[in-house]
Amino acid sequence: MKNKVIIVTGAARGLGQKYAIELSNAGALVVAADINSCEETKKLIEEKGSDCLSIELDVTNYNSCEDLVAKTLQNYKKIDVLVNNAALYGTLKSSRFEDIDPKQWDQAMSVNVKGVWNCCRAVVPTMRKQKSGSIINIASLAAIYGMPYAADYATSKAAVLGLTRVIAREVGKDGIRVNSVAPSMVKTESAEEFLGEKAERGFEVIAKGQILQKTLEVDDIYGTILYLASDQSKFVTGQTLMVDGGSVLL
Numbered sequence: 001m002k003n004k005v006i007i008v009t010g011a012a013r014g015l016g017q018k019y020a021i022e023l024s025n026a027g028a029l030v031v032a033a034d035i036n037s038c039e040e041t042k043k044l045i046e047e048k049g050s051d052c053l054s055i056e057l058d059v060t061n062y063n064s065c066e067d068l069v070a071k072t073l074q075n076y077k078k079i080d081v082l083v084n085n086a087a088l089y090g091t092l093k094s095s096r097f098e099d100i101d102p103k104q105w106d107q108a109m110s111v112n113v114k115g116v117w118n119c120c121r122a123v124v125p126t127m128r129k130q131k132s133g134s135i136i137n138i139a140s141l142a143a144i145y146g147m148p149y150a151a152d153y154a155t156s157k158a159a160v161l162g163l164t165r166v167i168a169r170e171v172g173k174d175g176i177r178v179n180s181v182a183p184s185m186v187k188t189e190s191a192e193e194f195l196g197e198k199a200e201r202g203f204e205v206i207a208k209g210q211i212l213q214k215t216l217e218v219d220d221i222y223g224t225i226l227y228l229a230s231d232q233s234k235f236v237t238g239q240t241l242m243v244d245g246g247s248v249l250l
Helices: 014-025 039-046 062-076 101-132 141-145 151-174 187-206 223-229
Strands: 005-007 030-036 051-057 081-084 131-139 176-183 240-243
Touching: 005 062, 005 101, 014 030, 014 039, 014 081, 014 223, 030 039, 030 062, 030 131, 030 176, 039 051, 051 151, 062 101, 081 101, 081 223, 101 131, 101 151, 101 176, 131 223, 141 151, 141 176, 141 240, 151 176, 176 223, 223 240
Parallel strands: 005 030, 005 081, 030 051, 081 131, 131 176, 176 240
Antiparallel strands: none
């Protein structure tokens, strides 16, 4: 991982912040990007003596994604890995599929699907020139399980799985790998926001449906990101790695 240049979107807090910190701890040069300020993430990384670039990013705006790439290249001259983590989740209102506000549906698709597409198409030209690169798209168990009362979120993450497979086939000849990670519900601020007052009970129910009956914590998932970002996974592409305690068996 040493000196690999890695962009992490949605890195202002939660999982994205954890990914950024752990990738930096492993020796990577991290670009923390988010629509919100990543200065806290940058500070936490720099306190440990590592370098970090913080960039404001709106994944729904392709020009913003291009600007992210330009600033990354200006500072680090290359892009080895993209972690597409930015997504709407905790702020989405849970409801039956027929009662979802169309504006919320469109917003979920814009951030969770178009955002991934935008970031991929912004970084791929650089990776093609390098003849190397790893793209890691964060999906969700929700897409495979069919998470009730979250049709917008589950559908958007199912689209990420399909997009991952298509792009992997298109860019493989250029030495670029594209994979997805699909975790079950991780105990984060966003998950607690989504579950609201039923958060504690919700985590218990989810855990009981897994082979490993424990709540997925932030520390349980970043190892999979490190694996896909590293050369240890250099012959892995087009795959979905489930980090769900055995909720589904593919």
